[in-house]
Amino acid sequence: MQEQFDAEGRLRHLITLENFDRARLTSLLDKATAYLRPAGDLPAHENRFNGRTVANLFFEPSTRTRASFELAAKRLGLHVLNLDVRMSSRSKGESILDTVYTLEAMGSDIFVLRDSEPGVPAFIAANVQSHVSVLSAGEADVSHPTQGLLDILTIRQHKKCLEDVSVTMIGDIVHSRVARSAYQALQILGAGKINLVAPPAFMPAAHHFAGAERFNEIEPALRDADVVMALRIQRERMGVASIPDTSDYHKRFGLTAERLALARPDAIVMHPGPMNRGVEIASDVADGPQSVIRQQVRNGVAVRMAVMSTVLETLHS
DSSP states (O other): OOOSBOTTSOBOOBSOSTTOOHHHHHHHHHHHHHHOOOTTSOOOOOOTTTTOEEEEEESSOOSHHHHHHHHHHHHTTOEEEEOOGGGSGGGGTOOHHHHHHHHHHTTOOEEEEEESSTTHHHHHHTTSOTTOEEEEEEETTTBOHHHHHHHHHHHHHHOSOGGGOEEEEESOOTTOHHHHHHHHHHHHTTOSEEEEEOOGGGSOOTTSSTTOEEESSHHHHHTTOSEEEEOOOOGGGTGGGTOOSHHHHHHHHOBOHHHHTTSOTTOEEEOOSOOOBTTTBOHHHHTSTTBOHHHHHHHHHHHHHHHHHHHHHHHHO
């Protein structure tokens, strides 16, 4: 994989959290925290990078992540180019690298890239010029590093000692880039316990998520959990998991208020969105007092500001 850090150890690209250490991860989380403002206040903004350009290349559908990156860039004073994939040259047969070269020649400094094929962000990062950065906004089912950062930031805001925290992830774990990046961040910061809950077809192979405890029933995995993370179920995969319909999934694995009561009283509920209400999570839980789902969204803008400002400092310091 393309090296994410320059010769001085500074962040140049963000493709995965896998090769981060505690100090680097904590530094990004601390910078993101500095960008947060109380609800209703004017958001944080900077003008150090006025005139720099971010190109959002989302070759896979996205609303939340794309909007979050765009807001983050604008609050840093950056120009933002959103490529309409349906009208792009790539849809006419041009390679993604040719598209990147074209936008690079127009003065783009950062490429924010989401693609359904594994390896694309690292490939692009290996082929851009030295003054350009590549940030993954989601890579196939492999990695979603900024989501992992915002998830761990949200947990850190509520649970001060991560070494004592028990985290339960529920859903389509094998196909979830969100789960992979969140797990990497939790491992780096030394989370005490990680539980995985999924039907057999949604459970990853034994060599993935090493050290996590695995369950095929939701109730035992929720007992004494401090953090409960429901993952989105893609409806087209329901038959693959030997679950005939969404109502059956909700009956067996849905996060309900009754099941949440098995967790610790101060447990927080998370979901990366978009939610299938009544499938992986009940509405009264998603909107309930233990839910921090909206806080995750707010933290996402701050995290993406932190990442973009960090790579711009690397490129132009």
